[in-house]
Amino acid sequence: MANPPSRCFLLLVDGLRPDVAEARLAAGELPHLDAMLRTGGRTSAITGFPSTTSVAYLPFLTGCTPGRCNVPSIRWLDRRAYAGRWWRDRQAVRSYCGYQAPRLDQDIAHDVRTIFELVPESLGIFTPVARGLTPARDPSRRERQFWGGLAHYAQWHQPSDDAVARRLLGAVDGPARFVFAQFPAVDGYTHQTDPDAEPVRRALRKVDGVVGRLRARLAARGELARSLILLVSDHGAAAVHTHLDLADWFRAQGVATLSHPVIWERKPRAAVMVAGNGSAMVYARPDHPRDARWPVERLRLPEAFGTEMDIVAALLREPSVGLVAAESAEGGVWVGSGAESARLRRTGGGISYEPLAGDPLGCGGPRQGTPREWLEATWDSTWPDAAYHLLDQFRADRTGDLLVVAREGYDFRRRFEVPEHRAGHGSLTRSHMQTPVWSSEPIPAEPVRTTDLFPAMLDWLGKPVPPGLDGEAIWCPGEHRRGRRETEPS
Numbered sequence: 001m002a003n004p005p006s007r008c009f010l011l012l013v014d015g016l017r018p019d020v021a022e023a024r025l026a027a028g029e030l031p032h033l034d035a036m037l038r039t040g041g042r043t044s045a046i047t048g049f050p051s052t053t054s055v056a057y058l059p060f061l062t063g064c065t066p067g068r069c070n071v072p073s074i075r076w077l078d079r080r081a082y083a084g085r086w087w088r089d090r091q092a093v094r095s096y097c098g099y100q101a102p103r104l105d106q107d108i109a110h111d112v113r114t115i116f117e118l119v120p121e122s123l124g125i126f127t128p129v130a131r132g133l134t135p136a137r138d139p140s141r142r143e144r145q146f147w148g149g150l151a152h153y154a155q156w157h158q159p160s161d162d163a164v165a166r167r168l169l170g171a172v173d174g175p176a177r178f179v180f181a182q183f184p185a186v187d188g189y190t191h192q193t194d195p196d197a198e199p200v201r202r203a204l205r206k207v208d209g210v211v212g213r214l215r216a217r218l219a220a221r222g223e224l225a226r227s228l229i230l231l232v233s234d235h236g237a238a239a240v241h242t243h244l245d246l247a248d249w250f251r252a253q254g255v256a257t258l259s260h261p262v263i264w265e266r267k268p269r270a271a272v273m274v275a276g277n278g279s280a281m282v283y284a285r286p287d288h289p290r291d292a293r294w295p296v297e298r299l300r301l302p303e304a305f306g307t308e309m310d311i312v313a314a315l316l317r318e319p320s321v322g323l324v325a326a327e328s329a330e331g332g333v334w335v336g337s338g339a340e341s342a343r344l345r346r347t348g349g350g351i352s353y354e355p356l357a358g359d360p361l362g363c364g365g366p367r368q369g370t371p372r373e374w375l376e377a378t379w380d381s382t383w384p385d386a387a388y389h390l391l392d393q394f395r396a397d398r399t400g401d402l403l404v405v406a407r408e409g410y411d412f413r414r415r416f417e418v419p420e421h422r423a424g425h426g427s428l429t430r431s432h433m434q435t436p437v438w439s440s441e442p443i444p445a446e447p448v449r450t451t452d453l454f455p456a457m458l459d460w461l462g463k464p465v466p467p468g469l470d471g472e473a474i475w476c477p478g479e480h481r482r483g484r485r486e487t488e489p490s
């Protein structure tokens with residue numbers, strides 16, 4: 001008799017910080033997750049950049065970075081197509097935060113495969129990425145819109161998580177082998193309070209209860225041992241004490257600026273597309289279609305934005321701005337922080353960091369290494385894995401000319417955003433980029449990128465891993481039970 005098929009449950013607790021989760025675990029508030037971890041394991045992961053819902057789901061669901069997926073942010077402008085016409089060009093400006101959300105699936109690069117395409121026996125619950133899911137396998141699409149809208153205005157997020165829990169537990173008795181479930185409440189409560197507030201803790205305790213019921217149901221079916229359960233998050237969060245509306249900042253410099261929600265401006269000299277709200281992409285002269293980005297050398301000329309100054313230097317003087325990055329005419333990506341600057345380049349299979357003035361990424365001097373070496377050396381630094389993610393942003397055609405990254409404590413949306421965000425994410429800071437990986441199977445303690453979980457899940461499900469992924473097959477869950485595979489060198 002053939003072995004019964006393995007199953008995988010990917011539970012994404014949106015916006016959960018690893019330190020918040022660890023503290024609740026240590027306090028004994030998460031008994032079911034504690035029981036799971038006693039025979040499983042946990043490690044730290046660095047999410048995709050920008051550290052924002054939906055974009056940061058792509059690594060889990062495609063094994064590829066946002067840059068590789070050509071979805072560099074939750075808002076972007078098609079530099080080749082946009083020509084400044086209000087009605088005809090509105091489709092060349094994207095925001096997944098509103099009615100364009102369903103376009104995310106078509107926007108993902110066509111040679112990238114979602115796990116839903118590779119594992120037809122999949123179910124997605126509250127997922128903003130649904131390519132490959134039939135309507136029957138995406139049962140909560142309408143619920144997500146309903147509860148999401150209600151939560152946004154009523155600031156009442158637990159009903160969304162409760163709806164997800166019902167679908168998840170129902171899926172145990174169905175045929176799905178891969179189940180992705182998103183729990184939005186932690187992120188919702190974080191935004192309106194802070195990342196470790198009591199409503200966040202309460203939502204996490206409820207997720208723990210759901211994991212307990214999930215494990216009990218699987219055990220009753222005799223399926224617990226062949227079910228991989230992963231509890232992950234797409235980003236962290238941090239309190240915001242100062243809002244700097246970056247679009248208004250450009251306007252204050254005399255630059256006519258296009259930005260959401262009013263995506264039309266007469267003869268704009270800049271377009272500002274904010275993500276999450278700790279980072280933004282800026283497009284110079286967005287109404288003049290062009291194929292290539294402008295290099296930093298050109299962007300620094302006063303005429304680039306029609307001002308009398310170097311706008312990059314002015315941005316770097318702002319206390320809210322942690323990093324500014326752009327392509328360089330000399331190759332690679334230029335990155336500045338305050339008065340410091342450096343150049344990042346791809347070199348064969350590696351990444352090189354060459355300081356020009358000071359040490360903007362805090363690497364202690366020039367550095368050269370493989371992406372894995374960069375991750376291991378910098379995952380717990382001020383700007384974790386930043387060299388990798390800054391270069392990744394500029395892989396995408398749709399990325400703006402300038403990337404502006406906020407310092408911790410600041411964001412780039414207006415003060416009177418409704419509901420006001422008291423905490424946020426989207427930046428490259430440690431509090432935004434570090435996420436937990438809690439697994440029902442043992443996992444090495446080394447840090448991973450969230451892309452690395454994709455080949456691990458396919459391996460568990462016995463599915464071939466497609467070539468060309470950003471995620472690396474560094475972990476084969478359950479390998480200790482199956483014995484080492486023949487293809488692996490001894």
Ligand SMILES: [Zn+2]
Nearest residue numbers: 014015053234
């Ligand atoms: Zn999120």
